[in-house]
Amino acid sequence: MSDGFLLQAVIYLSAAVLCVPLAKRLGMGSVLGYLIAGILIGPFVLGFIGAEGKDIMHFAEFGVVMMLFLIGLELEPLKLWKIRKQILGIGLSQVAGTTLLIFLVALLFRQQWQTALAVSLAIAMSSTAIVLQSLKEKNQLQSAAGQNSFAVLLFQDISVIPILALLPLLALHPATPVTEADHSWLGNIPGWLQTLSVLGAVILVILVGRYIIVPLLRIIAKTRLRELFTASALLIVVAIAYLMEEVGLSPALGTFLAGVVLANSEFKHELESDLDPFKGLLLGLFFIAVGASINFHLLSAQPLLVTFLTLGIILIKIIILLLLGRIFKLSIDQNLIFAIGLSQIGEFAFVLFSFIGQLNILNHEYTDLMMAVTALSMTVTPLLILANEKLILPWFGTKESIKPAADIIDEKNKVIIAGFSHFGSTLGRFLRANGVEATILDNDSDRVDLLRKMGFKVYYGDATRVDLLHSAGAAEAQILITAIDSPEINAQLVETIHKHFPHLELLVRAKNRFDAYELMDLGVRNIYREHLDTSIRLGVDVLRKLGHRSYSAIRAAQNFLKYDEEAMWKLSEHRHDQKEYIVNVRKQIELQEMLLKNDQHHDPTANDHAWDSEFLRENVTQVK
Numbered sequence: 001m002s003d004g005f006l007l008q009a010v011i012y013l014s015a016a017v018l019c020v021p022l023a024k025r026l027g028m029g030s031v032l033g034y035l036i037a038g039i040l041i042g043p044f045v046l047g048f049i050g051a052e053g054k055d056i057m058h059f060a061e062f063g064v065v066m067m068l069f070l071i072g073l074e075l076e077p078l079k080l081w082k083i084r085k086q087i088l089g090i091g092l093s094q095v096a097g098t099t100l101l102i103f104l105v106a107l108l109f110r111q112q113w114q115t116a117l118a119v120s121l122a123i124a125m126s127s128t129a130i131v132l133q134s135l136k137e138k139n140q141l142q143s144a145a146g147q148n149s150f151a152v153l154l155f156q157d158i159s160v161i162p163i164l165a166l167l168p169l170l171a172l173h174p175a176t177p178v179t180e181a182d183h184s185w186l187g188n189i190p191g192w193l194q195t196l197s198v199l200g201a202v203i204l205v206i207l208v209g210r211y212i213i214v215p216l217l218r219i220i221a222k223t224r225l226r227e228l229f230t231a232s233a234l235l236i237v238v239a240i241a242y243l244m245e246e247v248g249l250s251p252a253l254g255t256f257l258a259g260v261v262l263a264n265s266e267f268k269h270e271l272e273s274d275l276d277p278f279k280g281l282l283l284g285l286f287f288i289a290v291g292a293s294i295n296f297h298l299l300s301a302q303p304l305l306v307t308f309l310t311l312g313i314i315l316i317k318i319i320i321l322l323l324l325g326r327i328f329k330l331s332i333d334q335n336l337i338f339a340i341g342l343s344q345i346g347e348f349a350f351v352l353f354s355f356i357g358q359l360n361i362l363n364h365e366y367t368d369l370m371m372a373v374t375a376l377s378m379t380v381t382p383l384l385i386l387a388n389e390k391l392i393l394p395w396f397g398t399k400e401s402i403k404p405a406a407d408i409i410d411e412k413n414k415v416i417i418a419g420f421s422h423f424g425s426t427l428g429r430f431l432r433a434n435g436v437e438a439t440i441l442d443n444d445s446d447r448v449d450l451l452r453k454m455g456f457k458v459y460y461g462d463a464t465r466v467d468l469l470h471s472a473g474a475a476e477a478q479i480l481i482t483a484i485d486s487p488e489i490n491a492q493l494v495e496t497i498h499k500h501f502p503h504l505e506l507l508v509r510a511k512n513r514f515d516a517y518e519l520m521d522l523g524v525r526n527i528y529r530e531h532l533d534t535s536i537r538l539g540v541d542v543l544r545k546l547g548h549r550s551y552s553a554i555r556a557a558q559n560f561l562k563y564d565e566e567a568m569w570k571l572s573e574h575r576h577d578q579k580e581y582i583v584n585v586r587k588q589i590e591l592q593e594m595l596l597k598n599d600q601h602h603d604p605t606a607n608d609h610a611w612d613s614e615f616l617r618e619n620v621t622q623v624k
Contacts, residue, residue: 011048012288020284028309031133032382034284037439037528038291039379045296064273065241067129068252072259073268081125083151090148090328091155097320099122102313114170118361119370121163122353123313125346125380128153129283134341144330145337160253160348164355165199171359190347205240205254209261217267221445226462233274252351266448266460269441286347291379295372296416297448301371309373317343333393340388341486344381345374347599411457413439413589414478418463418493422507423530428456438481439472442489464492466500480504487515494522513568536561 015037035399041048099120106116125256130151132141141144153416207317215235220232240258262268299306318339324334350371357367415431415438417424424440431438440456441463442448448460461468463484474480480501481494490508497504507526512518536557543553 012285014039016046016284016288017074030137030284031130031287032379032386034287035291035379035382038288039294040291041288042292042294065255066237066253066278069130069237069255069259070272070275071128071154071157072256072261073263073272086148087150087155087209089151092151092320093327095124095156095159096144097324098317099581101316101320105316112396115361117165118170118352119524121166122349122356122370123317125156125160125348125352126153126317126342127344127346127381128157129286129347130344130378130381131341133283134382138389140337142335143334145334145341148325148328148330148338149341156346157256161257161353163352164253167355167361170361175436178284178536183399198346201244202257203255205244205257206261208240213258213262214265214267214495218445218449219263219408220269221443224443229270230274234278236271237275252348257291266452266458268447269459269468269471269479270461272471273322273461273465275468290347290375293371294375294379295368298369298372298378300386306369306372309369310376312374314343314380315379315385323534336388336392340384341381343384343463344377347378349374359365410435411439412473412476413437414470415439415440415481416469416474416477418480418482419456419484419509420456421447421483421485423485424481425451425456427483439477441468441472464489464496466496469496472505473499477504479507481507481509483509485509485511487511489516491518491522494519494524498523513571516568531563532561 008014016034019037019040020030020033024221040046042053042592058354080173099117102120102123103113103116106119107113109120129266135141135149137144141150179428193298194304216228217232220229236258237255240254244251262271321339321342322335353362353367353374354369356362357364362370415436417438417440418443419427420428420440420443428438428440440458441461442451442458443460445460450459452456454607459472461472463469463472463482464549474497480497482490484490484493487510490510494506494508497506505526506524507528508524508529510519510529512531517531539560540553541554544550548556571588
């Protein structure tokens with residue numbers, strides 16, 4: 001790694017550390033802070049980074065790649081089917097409406113229809129990175145504006161596939177010859193074959209995800225090495241991005257498709273947890289790179305044209321989005337948030353304009369111009385969002401309460417079960433049979449696969465990880481049951497829950513009495529020893545077979561369980577002194593037998609019974 005690359009990385013990270021907290025303090029949001037940092041250190045302002053900074057730009061683009069992969073992971077077919085009307089309704093309307101209006105405007109400026117259509121399709125895209133980040137920071141993801149924005153962005157992301165397939169058919173001239181810098185073989189083949197190549201690449205990603213990646217993850221999961229699973233998650237993203245780039249397609253598109261394929265796998269939440277920290281950092285670097293890439297020389301050379309295009313496109317998109325919001329019955333405040341938030345040109349436009357230039361649909365000069373307009377519109381949007389929040393929305397008030405952002409999870413249940421082996425699965429079946437649904441986590445991929453085939457919805461993942469618990473909805477749940485057979489993992493999970501989710505009521509499995517003592521030291525009150533109930537149940541059957549009445553046998557079992565639980569709490573105080581512990585165990589055993597014999601002969605109607613069990617328990621336990 002060269003010193004120049006390290007210096008660029010230091011400059012980027014330093015700018016982020018300085019500018020983002022300041023922007024947040026001023027109420028501008030982190031996205032605008034990153035963009036301002038990029039502008040300041042870019043070649044056209046302070047000049048801390050020059051042309052060599054392009055290496056960082058390529059590196060930072062993986063933030064968008066990972067974001068699209070994680071979005072794809074959220075999109076299970078069933079979930080998509082539930083919101084199909086919203087996606088096809090407002091999503092299709094936005095893309096079609098924006099494309100049509102920009103297309104007509106371009107024709108008025110005497111552009112060829114192929115060029116006008118290609119450019120209008122690219123301009124119809126909005127920035128998934130900026131919009132989702134802004135909505136998340138302002139806790140608006142679950143609002144009407146957030147839900148409709150997500151539907152539009154989702155349709156846009158999906159529509160990139162047919163757009164990339166369509167563009168080669170719009171090529172006016174032979175594609176630009178392949179150079180050393182651009183070694184993609186896609187540019188050397190006819191337009192119809194390029195279209196087939198795009199569709200073939202999409203099918204290949206789907207097949208690889210289903211038949212290669214999932215089995216590979218199962219093999220990796222068996223090693224039980226967390227860092228190896230993280231490495232494999234990064235490998236998936238980087239490898240698919242590289243292969244898509246090799247054939248001249250969008251890396252972000254490829255990873256998005258891979259995410260969709262893996263959305264139904266048992267590794268969904270583990271992949272989310274492993275990649276989310278990388279996504280946040282690289283996405284910030286991407287925003288800095290966008291700010292640094294704004295061509296102020298072009299802006300100063302043609303200020304009126306660049307300004308007219310940028311503001312004109314934003315205005316057209318706002319008008320269309322406001323009309324759609326009105327049609328889909330958004331309140332005024334939600335409609336403004338929705339329209340202004342989606343008014344920029346998105347990061348996918350960089351990909352589309354690059355492909356358009358490669359196909360010679362747009363010449364090099366105008367391709368650079370549209371790239372600059374795209375970056376500038378992304379920079380202006382956070383300012384517009386801030387102005388809307390501070391200056392416009394106060395005039396209308398907030399008509400809809402904005403719910404806090406929920407953890408991304410397929411289901412929200414009051415109960416979470418960690419560990420789903422024989423103990424946990426029996427418990428889960430009992431709860432489900434009684435109408436109680438639970439979110440189930442397990443760290444054994446083979447068991448998860450088997451249970452899924454049996455009809456259980458089980459998620460693969462390490463339940464001791466805070467990010468995975470958040471993803472599983474621990475912040476909203478009431479009870480967490482740890483049915484894990486490892487005392488060490490149980491102890492670790494208990495500490496994590498107490499620290500991050502203190503509201504959760506913990507019910508913990510223990511292998512034996514000594515494991516239960518360790519859990520007591522951690523403050524756990526609800527402890528369930530593995531074989532205690534089974535042993536007592538067997539004892540009840542023995543009493544029945546020897547002629548005891550069922551009622552008497554069951555009552556004896558209940559009393560034994562009660563006395564044994566009480567004795568365990570008393571014995572825990574002496575467990576570190578073996579001699580003292582043995583003495584007290586013998587006393588407790590003797591006391592329990594006396595209490596049980598007394599219960600057998602106790603007449604509830606006799607007020608002066610000499611062997612009253614409560615009196616005996618309170619007095620005998622004082623004897624050392």
